[in-house]
Amino acid sequence: DGGITQSPKYLFRKEGQNVTLSCEQNLNHDAMYWYRQDPGQGLRLIYYSQIVNDFQKGDIAEGYSVSREKKESFPLTVTSAQKNPTAFYLCASSSATPEETQYFGPGTRLLVL
């Protein structure tokens, strides 16, 4: 089955703690993206990567970090510098076709203890 997986489904963070959200895809897509969604809001882009070992900041990158060491994987770290991390985090991927449709994983809900 081809698709995008995210883990864990729920994640709890303590004050001052860094946490890492996993995103894996087996669609052979070149590009991967991380979005944040707050209640009643649309999606806001955190980081994106068009190719392995390269990534760009999105609109709300402060307090987050990413890596892209493998084509299939794009983990997101929420650092202690992110003061309001409670949100629904969505990972997406797309191919390099002209349409560049993005497909989403199931999401990780991050809560602060």
Place this chain on the structure above:
Amino acid sequence: QKEVEQNSGPLSVPEGAIASLNCTYSDRGSQSFFWYRQYSGKSPELIMSIYSNGDKEDGRFTAQLNKASQYVSLLIRDSQPSDSATYLCAVNEGGTSYGKLTFGQGTILTVHP
């Protein structure tokens, strides 16, 4: 700041009626346009994509694009209670931005029996 605005909801229609969802965008250079459906607590799923002016139909869904007016819409015919969800409009900047999407805030649709 590139913006995507959707008609404020929530939108409530009776079963069997036509639901009309609207979206305007600020970047005249935008190339690709997408409608996603998001059920409560779930990740967005692609409903329609449209790239050129005019209408595009897929089953009960019709997307309409007018680049001159910077307007894209989604019509849902014969609305069903299962269509009740949040609908997200997304716009792709194209060019070197390579798939970077800007999302509207979403419109909540409720279809009542």
